[in-house]
Amino acid sequence: MFKSLLLVALLLLTTVVALPPFNGGSDNTLAPLLSYPNAEHIPDEYIVVFKDAVTDERVSCHHNDVDSLLYEERKMFKRGFMNELISGIQHTYDFEGFRGYSGRFSESVLAKIRQSDDVAFVERNQRVYPSIIQNQSPWGLARISHRERLVQSTFSTYQYDATAGNGVTAYVIDTGVNINHTDFGGRARWGANFSPGQPDQDLGGHGTHVAGTIAGTTYGVAKNAQIVAVKVLGPQGGTNSDVIKGVQWTVADYKKAVDDARRAGKVYKGAVINMSLGGGKSNALDKAVNEAVTAGIVVVVAAGNENSDACLASPSGAEKVITVAASTVEDTRAWFSNWGKCVEIFAPGRDITSDWIGSNTATNRISGTSMASPHVAGLAAYFLGLSAIPLTPKQVLDKIVNTATRNALCEVANSPNLLAYNGFA
Template structure:
């Protein structure tokens, strides 16, 4: 990403006089957002049409930014311009902060498919319940749990060997003893954030996926992709930045992607999820806790595997979302994961198993 954005900066040589204008207002690319989106002002995700490469236009976008700088001054020098360039095969785009006059020029470009307003996303809610880890036992028995099986997890001790799970979340404490050296740091997307899980949410999820004591697949490799800040929230463009990085690392048939976050509907996230699916890197996401899972992102993505939560009686958990976008269910109340991150459960737990 540093190389891409450096190339953008090097290209910026044209002046406002030489700046191109495209088409007319009758062919403006649409600017979209869902009604339940927590929109970030002046922040946009620009998605190009099929067959168009984002890198071919990142310099053009930087030229827009250059003109904007000369017009609007120091505010843009701090906050505006291209922040991400997405190169995910069929999904090509960029993201940044653009003032209205610059946005108008972007909309006129014939290669732009649509523009989505950036929005806040949040880590999936964690539910607390003082129970033994029956969830591990449940996923290893076809029939409902009994007094003889409720605490017995039948599994392959080498489960997950040869598979890499990318945990797209708040980061992972890769040095935790539960990971036995199988966890590594992959990417930090939010600018100026440390390469550390300063929230705990991502480490909890990684422990459910591959911790030696309470993990489902005890030999899987775990890669931390930090897209949420320490407060457990961030923006859609950073989420897609993490997905973009994972798509470049993914090995078909040996990669699983895990996300436990939610926000309003995002076509850009849906399109990025489709790209991961096309690369045979399945994306598993939490259904959420706000009614119909189809109304959120990434839970509403048709190419993501959306997981709802069940209780110990195999009934839908009271907090779980539902609807046609939910493909599967899993226990939503595991317990005792990693020291310092105990007593966490809920929809993110269901999605991790």
């Protein structure tokens, strides 16, 4: 029986390989297949990214070609393990300069995909996880509103403009958000869920904690911002392909908000994405978040918790994002925090109290660059809300960097010695 199955499998491979290449492609010219040594790859899952100049017609033809290959394979295997392997396209992407798709493909179909002249590169899909370290005063808020190191009289004092965050949307791409938490005061809504098989709720608390630091009434930096939950992580983390789908949805939702404001004769203040997550290096994920910035959204990401170079991970190594490392109440780099030239700024990230799950008043104190990133995402929303005119992501970055407290930290490990500050005086 096994020999017969093996023979059919070999016949299948022969049949697929005999098919013509995509769009004039050649067996001798294959798109690069990218994988990274520090990534947790998912077997047989891939992200395919098209070249920038590819037309809609060629994209449609490419998808048809893939469907044809999958059809031929499925004819050979009507059930069983091979049918699971060749499950096909799972997500398609088309936003700004990012076009592509992701899915599960056999080696023979993958080889044909790589022959296409329209494919820029193929990347092995990989897992991503929240950038969290461990399990109640919000000293972080106090620190970003004081130039000097905190003392007893300033430890729990947050100085801020009461209008901060007005008219700004903060997208939390994470585990979801407990949108009914009292600390959000009705300003949180559910956006979308791209975590397969998971309910529309935060089961882990991570996303709720992040959202609370961005815009919670008690624990938030920008206390008037609107919060949108975009779920891409479940209890076991998530995948780059799901995260990219979440980014695409966010860009579309942001563009709709801009258009709606324009039609109403209003000016949309702006939007921020927070991504307190990460994994191995990924060109596909880096490209996706860079395109979100190109669309006009400020993207803030966690540097990661491996005590290593943030440039070696994604999305922390992406060119256009604001990458945030973690500091402590003693004004040192947190021992776990990633570092390096890809870091733009530090923010409080150890023993941070914020909102949680389990009840609509729950809180928790945890640590990680996941907690540092939302301080800066909140700061971006804060500055966007205070500005009389809309700001570009580059202008927001410049504002954050130019306002930061300089040379306040010890042991920054080849990172910029900049600590987030809200400029309140």
